[in-house]
Amino acid sequence: MTVEIRPYAESDFVGVEALWREAFPDEPPQNAAALAIPAKLAMQPDLLLVAAEELQIVESINAGYDGHRGWLYNVAVLQSHRRRGIGAALVRDAEKRLAALGCPKINLQVRTTNEVVVGFYWRLGYAIEERISMGKRL
Numbered sequence: 001m002t003v004e005i006r007p008y009a010e011s012d013f014v015g016v017e018a019l020w021r022e023a024f025p026d027e028p029p030q031n032a033a034a035l036a037i038p039a040k041l042a043m044q045p046d047l048l049l050v051a052a053e054e055l056q057i058v059e060s061i062n063a064g065y066d067g068h069r070g071w072l073y074n075v076a077v078l079q080s081h082r083r084r085g086i087g088a089a090l091v092r093d094a095e096k097r098l099a100a101l102g103c104p105k106i107n108l109q110v111r112t113t114n115e116v117v118v119g120f121y122w123r124l125g126y127a128i129e130e131r132i133s134m135g136k137r138l
């Protein structure tokens with residue numbers, strides 16, 4: 001069954017929060033939906049994408065384009081809906097939206113322990129690039 005991938009709407013909050021709790025149980029408090037969603041809506045709100053099936057939010061992706069590279073975050077599919085190809089369709093949809101903005105390349109980070117997700121992105125044409133990921137909290 002194909003689900004319509006569309007930009008997030010305010011009424012989706014409860015469903016997206018539940019999805020993220022299930023998909024990202026170890027996320028730190030600063031990544032909680034209550035903080036991350038309003039922050040995203042202030043920047044490229046059309047690139048926070050969701051899909052619902054029978055009123056339940058079943059998938060999400062938070063894409064962004066900074067004028068140089070595109071990024072993907074919060075790629076999540078409800079456990080009950082996995083391995084049906086909808087995660088792949090979701091990433092491809094976000095890729096099209098980023099490409100339409102002129103984005104030439106997408107980067108993303110995966111925890112080194114998350115081999116399943118590395119395999120998922122590999123299937124979608126993403127390659128492992130020899131980089132060290134660095135970050136600084138502001």
Ligand SMILES: CC(C)(COP(=O)(O)OP(=O)(O)OC[C@H]1O[C@@H](n2cnc3c(N)ncnc32)[C@H](O)[C@@H]1OP(=O)(O)O)[C@@H](O)C(=O)NCCC(=O)NCCS
Pocket residue numbers: 023024074075076077078081082083084085086087088089109110111114116117119120121123
């Ligand atoms: C990663 C995730 C979004 C994949 O969603 P999905 O809808 O199940 O993915 P798809 O059905 O489109 O899978 C596409 C391909 O990826 C690979 N893949 C996906 N899940 C896999 C798994 N659990 N084990 C092995 N391969 C897997 C397979 O090659 C699959 O193709 P196939 O089913 O024809 O073999 C989902 O597992 C998820 O939400 N995980 C938790 C959140 C997370 O870690 N997100 C990534 C943050 S960086």
